[in-house]
Amino acid sequence: MRVFRLCLAAAAGLFLVSCAAPGGGRSEYGHRPGPKGFRTVILDAGHGGHDSGAKSRWTGQMEKDAAMDTVRRLRQELGGQFRVVLMRDGDEFISLDERVRRANGYPEAILISLHYNHGGANTRGTETFYWRMDSYSLAKRIQRELAAVVPSEQNNGGLVRRRIRLTRNPEIPCVLVEGGYMSHAAESRLIADSGYRQRLARAVAKGIRDQAAYGDAGMGPLPRPINAPLSRPTDASEY
Numbered sequence: 001m002r003v004f005r006l007c008l009a010a011a012a013g014l015f016l017v018s019c020a021a022p023g024g025g026r027s028e029y030g031h032r033p034g035p036k037g038f039r040t041v042i043l044d045a046g047h048g049g050h051d052s053g054a055k056s057r058w059t060g061q062m063e064k065d066a067a068m069d070t071v072r073r074l075r076q077e078l079g080g081q082f083r084v085v086l087m088r089d090g091d092e093f094i095s096l097d098e099r100v101r102r103a104n105g106y107p108e109a110i111l112i113s114l115h116y117n118h119g120g121a122n123t124r125g126t127e128t129f130y131w132r133m134d135s136y137s138l139a140k141r142i143q144r145e146l147a148a149v150v151p152s153e154q155n156n157g158g159l160v161r162r163r164i165r166l167t168r169n170p171e172i173p174c175v176l177v178e179g180g181y182m183s184h185a186a187e188s189r190l191i192a193d194s195g196y197r198q199r200l201a202r203a204v205a206k207g208i209r210d211q212a213a214y215g216d217a218g219m220g221p222l223p224r225p226i227n228a229p230l231s232r233p234t235d236a237s238e239y
Helices: 002-020 063-078 096-103 133-149 185-191 194-214
Strands: 040-045 083-086 109-117 127-130 159-161 174-181
Touching (some): 133 194, 174 185
Parallel strands (some): 040 083, 040 109
């Protein structure tokens, strides 16, 4: 019996190592270690086309434009080290389900969906959403780097486990980044500054590079697995 248990433990260890290695492929639930050694990054600029997302009452800037600009800056920051795939490279509307379908076409990739937030007038700072176990360390690294470059983190969620279509439904590691609140007077003016968006892009890029280099190392225990159903448009948590 003891030998049998040792064999089971060894097999489980080999399974976890194989999931963490490049070429791990797609996984419905993502109950595995985070990615390491990946070379393809899908960048998704939120909203687009008739869906403008949030809009700043102070600068007039629309979320779809700020997200697209930041994604292009992030592509430059990652240039040469990764194959970068843009979900959209213009003012195009793509449904959330179509974004998931396209992301699943790259089984060895990670997905970063980039947005800007809207909420209470006193809430500001960055947030990073994840759901899958294999996305936790990536989200944690990105949020840590973002929090280090923004001037204030106030009343926001920080690192959040949230089941929405772009964190639950893709079959690859995926996170959704909120680069700040366009509903906050001072922060919306920062977001309108190209130099600030460049700093945000540089921070996200560092989180991605560190995840590719180190995987889950140094990120603490992974969250518990949850066998949740796919997120649907009618879910209360969707937006």
